[in-house]
Amino acid sequence: MKIAGVDIGTTGCKCTVFDAAGKYLGRAYREYPANRNDNGHEIDAKLILRAVFETIAEMAKQFPDIAGIGVTSFGETFVMTDEKGIPLHKAMLYTDPRGDKQNQSLVEALGSRQMQKITGVKPHVTYSLSKMMWVKENMPEVYSRAAHIFLMEDFVVYHLTGVAQIDYSLASRTQAFDIRNLCWSKVIFDQAKIDMSKMSKPVPTGTSAGAVTTEKARELGLKPDTIIVNVAHDQVAAAIGAGVFDGSVAADGAGTVECMVPVYDSLPDMDVMYEGNYAVVPYVVPGKYVTYAYSYTGGALIQYCVDTLADKEKKQAEAEQISVYELLEKQYIEARGDVPGDLLVLPHFAGAATPYMDAGSKGAILGLTMDSKVFDIYRGCMEGVVYEMLVNFERLIKSGVVCKRMAATGGGAKSRTWMQMKANILNIPITALSTVDAGTVGAVMLTGIAIGAFHDLKDAAIHMVQETITYHPNEEMHELYRGKFERYAKLYDAVRPLVGGGV
Template structure:
């Protein structure tokens, strides 16, 4: 039997999956690492933590593997998007990585619009200038840490740095590069025009290749540390959302994905780059060659629930905290939550907005608040679905993965709020499976990713929307959408009181 490994470098942990040729998960290891949040709006990580924890995870995976290590043929990666890793002339990290959910770069986003032009930026990069993207972070370092910027030889995205440390080879792929605001998405090349306009040397940008592209093999040092053979083939991999799409079978028109991890996304496959959403949703290169996807983002989806657990149920696991969730009526007994606890992305690109509980009274119990958090996260994702539907896209079936696919009650809530069939897969580890599929395809096991998907993805249960619930949620959704406009100015004024 042959095997491949998918490495999913997330925001809170790295997850490593071992999969065989039959598409079965044969081993799984997760290792967590901390966020560094020195100020409100600042979110960083030490890239060395990614390497250390990934090596630990791979070593643990191989130590429990009962077959021969030589049967593990390939490895590929999924990674958190947009993060900035700066390397010096010796390929050493110059500072902590600035992550996708860091919101310090509002000024730099405005600078980009002034230098490039909002319409021109959209025509080249297919995306608006938002705080989470990589280019604003580069400009922030240039402006605020000039000595570090002057030493920078190249920038890398998180999973690209990890792959470099495992192989000694520096590259990026198109799906991850599409989230930098430096890629010409249609032409699949770094944009000289954008680089020149903002004063960034294009040589800071790494070489590009396809997500299934062969990079090399692991180094002798990594082989010794992990137990993997030096002959293990390494493939580029892709952005976490692109890999989530691959691992969920979102490989043809009409396919839609809801992925609830730290952030939450609603993602839809696009055959071409010709659709125009006028920047309301993201438009990225897919991990599948010459394909694209559109995507709406809730910045704090699973993170809102994790925050709630850590704050109000620290000693309980998620199952314990959510016990009785299905018994709480729709609307959480008159309680609404907006998941803007780190700002928001879609449809409100707003770094200052913050979350709210609306309608609290003395009768509410903790489980009411938990239900409100889950409903609020799902309402936020529904705003992206609303944008897709208003553009003419048909969305009647959605594959759900991530933390939101682990709870039966939440899956039914998704079906009712989205007013669509929700399909649960045999594994909700979409990005990790997508990374493994890229390795399997790269190793030549299959003639296409679509053929690979037929083996690696399997629907195990479908949740149908309940009409009575759909109507109640439509009413609540209108109230939910009012909260943003009615709290926007309050949150702007409160910002000066935050650390």
Template structure:
């Protein structure tokens, strides 16, 4: 029997795959499917993906959902997107990619970022963009392409983000939204426009940047040429959507000042809502524009969270991970429980991909300290999970010290499925942590909300509170919190000692 209409189709273009989710107008998930793809780690902090793999995953997941749920394409009233941020997809006038996507985890543009910082001033750049100038962002990556691959630069019609590339494929429109623009290091976060000073410094052709619009903007409709491939009707409205961090916030109901969250995915971040950018004198945190572009999302992000846990699973639980990855995670969590707070003396600095908040050190590497013959596999696993969470606590401290109000706290993302990780976060943060019922659908839900608003199915951003669903609240253990505070001191000392080495 067909599902009731109307439906919203939200695609979350992540680091490991595209998740396609169907929602009704009450926020109920009517179907979900993930289509994976690979990431190329090329060495020297170079990380790329093939944008065509995103498109193929979009088409595969859409067609699967329509067939599996026995629905008619006419029931899908809008398709919308959440996408990984801070990347670069060079495309031609047809919207076809002419170079692999240089994604958020890539840090090859250190020289370009450092030169801008030296020439324009660290304080100026931070205050204008709300972000610290580093090679993680799109701007330095575009400058790197201009300097190192001039033929690609000249042939590029527009430099796009992940979701914007898909929107261009579907509609022929070359746009981005405010949330993604604020993650480029090229955007004036106060005036909400491209910053000429930075663009001119790198001598970037401004016409190669897309127009910036609200996340709820209807970019166009599905073109006849691609309708059959993706499985949607020609003319289906396409709402541009937003950056994954901002979509995740909205999907969790993070819309008012005082709302805050921790997302545990491939990377991880702690963020809240503010009426204005939060400026940290030490520049440990940064600011993105919320999907409600009248608001700011102050945030601190670390590079490798779920990525590190996946590495642990692949390397140390190979006997399970090759055949049953779910079982591998279960065994890992059981062995973490059998270890002790502090992992029997192991300290794991989780910096496999360098680090953003709070250190901003691209050259730092992961380290395991305190190893003895008595340590077991579960100790390694616990030390890795503790290392991630200890770094997140440092980010939380930086946000609160900078004046961000954090009253209502939520935890979501794949890592929130782990009961022990939930408790670890609550104990280290010393905050009650709300867990939604659908911890892995929050990003897609945020995209669905902006899609629904864009075509008039939903009234406004307040719908995010109505869609908010609460599974349970985790309360911190005061005794455990004290033990973790002692670990935090050891963790910080370990960072400064290894920083000297790298």
């Protein structure tokens, strides 16, 4: 028996296949373009659908006995379609600024805090609803013809099964889902004047949509009884793939974006969540919730540092047959010792995410001298990313987070130096997992449960979640980092007035 997970991202999608014992078997990947200009940020949903079908067909050709396919996707982006699911316009990305005026009108009518208490998210143009309002006002012919409004997970599931359903976690990215009653909010849809019946039916994370249609099974080379599963928003899928199921553990996605996903065993303090711009998202375990604390530049900042400054070090690393990251880490430790660096790096090179949500913030490197080397800047970037996570972690503790350990996935989890640094700075054990792509693993886990390959989440984790090393905090090092963090915590307020731009 084979199990597949489809992960739909903003620049490409992949279909990954495992067997029922949790062994990775293969993957297909396709890219698609996004169009970002002054008129808007859009992506062609038809290209996404074609890419998804191509990856599934490629894997089905290699593995004809795929028993189930789970679908996970990025959030917010939506498309209005006709009855057959044919898109009527280009899908608007979460970064698209259109809808800001409409969002403000919602806030004026309903109140920002009241909307957050219903939906779990502080109102913002990022989310889908205000953009739906923009389409209705500016493209009335599209809205009047629309039979469905899909996000990408339910869009793909509909085309595979004919069933229009969306899981709770992705539904919450619309800014129109009631996280307590687990249904669309009639109050919000009525105020927005968007027909709620056009939305897919909300269902629990990991719900089967049934078998693929006969036509699609024939077209893609799937078995006619292949089950299709609505998995989750990609960050929720990643937390599941990290084996994080209760408040004692948080997921740490050490990828391009650094994202911490803790679990709440009940609703958190909504006022703290509001002030920190944190979303409250229904989780796969009934009654539990997660949030996302993230920095736009996690691994992306490390890559930027290497690509911009480390040409000589790249050549040296190649000659020594090690990665340039290993070389820079080794150079720093040999020259300075494995201690906090002298530089302070504000990692807002692509703007600030939580808790600030400030697109106008800029990155900064403080403390440079004539003695500063590339490895010093590299080390400072690593520390800055983790300090930013500590800013978030301390706020989340006030909201009710009680985690005692973190499970790290992504490329950054392979760096022993970075993982130990995280444990020391956050003062919490960090367990590195072998998987880079936790979202796909989470999709396969839930799909495996839906088709009977796994009994439950615990059984799925035994098969799919592979721990490598646990890094324990060193109290002496924590105190050293803590002293430096007290200075870092003042950095945003000191730098922000100097770089201009609106908040």
